[in-house]
Amino acid sequence: MTSPKRTSYTLIPNQKYRRSCRHYNKFSNILETDSPSLSTLGNFKALPLEIFQMVLEYLPVKDISMLSMVSKAISSRLINYISTSRGNKRLLLQDFHNPELSSSRKGTSILEHYRSLGLLLKRCTLLLPTKERLKYVHKILLEISCFKLSGCSDPLHCSGLQCYGVFLQTLTAGWDEIECHRVYNFLCELSSLPRKVQTVVSSKPGSAQKLELRIRIFCRSVLLNHWVHRSDSAFWLTRILKPWPMVNQARLLYIIFGPASKLDGHVVWQKMIEDPTDETSLKGLAGAIKLLYDPEAKEWTADDVISLVDELAVVPQEWLLENSARLLILCxxxxxxxxxxxxxxxxxxxxxxxxxxxxxxxxxxxxxxxxxxxxxxxxxxxxxxxxxxxxxxxxxxxxxxxxxxxxxxxxxxxxxxxxxxxxxxxxxxxxxxxxxxxxxxxxxxxxxxx
Structure with a gap:
């Protein structure tokens, strides 16, 4: 996301995006391309497709990613491979609930594996417009239930959404803001995030604990945690908050960044009301507020942020003044x-x-x-x-x-x-x-x- 100027979530310029003029064919089970010249396959042209795919089994994902940039013909063969059951089994690791395998798989963490996979698909789909890239990627990842907002039975102890987050961050890095708006809209459509947010912000705090937890983990793991630049984090946090009225923004901010139980991960709604709290419980909220107050968060004025802080201090009821003072110091x-x-x-x-x-x-x-x-x-x-x-x-x-x-x-x-x-x-x-x-x-x- 390199554009210096941002637009709001609800207003997307009605213009052609940058790849729409490039010629492409839609895919069904696999991506179709124009019949490539065999000469662009180099020495690989002597290998049958099955043998070529067997060679790929011995290459790290990073090397396959580099290989995809050699020629359009090679890229086409790689996309064919990704779409096969063999490619799916090799590339779509799902050791999300096994701590040992999640931390290391043949010397590479599963997070790094999905970062490399994101780069591979970024390069393989380079010539497609944003909409078709997203559809193709979704088709590849469709069967991974732990990548869905409500797909995992134990989201608190699952690394699936973190892997999905680093995958998306790698895939979309460098995309302009109009494209990133489309990415967010696409994710909202897949996950029904707006409808689920509407449920939690309009319900009594804590009455939908499991849904609050899922929204918290999805927003943090998929949309917010993996960006290097603060401006990127501010952009995605703005996408999450801006569609809602200020009172709901405060509720949602508390759900995502407020204190949570160490036992079950559920949001602790009474933490700020009953007793003085510590810095640890407030650092997430303070960090989010500073992110929105940053000059690079163009869609927020100082008055907006101050009003949000004022509203936050009565979620779900009026905080102890000591807790409000501690939050301001951390901000x-x-x-x-x-x-x-x-x-x-x-x-x-x-x-x-x-x-x-x-x-x-x-x-x-x-x-x-x-x-x-x-x-x-x-x-x-x-x-x-x-x-x-x-x-x-x-x-x-x-x-x-x-x-x-x-x-x-x-x-x-x-x-x-x-x-x-x-x-x-x-x-x-x-x-x-x-x-x-x-x-x-x-x-x-x-x-x-x-």
């Missing part, structure tokens, strides 16, 4: 500041003040430099139009510290303890956060006055 300075500045200009100073307190708390708990939180607050102060608005905000920060610490103290006094005594520990961190936060303010003030 980086630009997103964190833009999110806070948005609250400042929209008159949500009290919400912003509470957020500052929890940013300080996360810095204290996770051992970040506290001066980062102070400098972020200082930068946000410059967004306010008047000194009066800024002073009211600073007063709200102090009030928020007091109220949140008193709430924590009340929890300790009332005896609401658990086995880990988290109430007292939380109070301890809050008091230290306030002390270290104000220490950094004093340092900053003294430096400016000397």
């Amino acid at each position: 980086g300075n630009n997103i964190c500041f833009t999110f806070m500045a948005s609250k400042a200009v929209n008159g949500r100073a009290i919400e912003l003040a509470r957020l500052v307190v929890f940013l300080a708390l996360v810095c204290e708990k996770d051992l970040y430099c506290m001066d980062w939180a102070v400098k972020m607050m200082q930068k946000v102060c410059k967004v306010f139009n008047t000194s009066g608005e800024m002073n009211n905000f600073l007063q709200s920060v102090e009030n928020a510290f007091a109220h949140i610490i008193m709430d924590a103290l009340q929890s300790v006094i009332s005896g609401e303890h658990d086995e880990e005594d988290s109430s007292f520990l939380n109070l301890f961190h809050l008091v230290n956060a306030q002390a270290n936060f104000h220490k950094e303010i004093l340092y900053l003030t003294m430096r400016n006055n000397t």
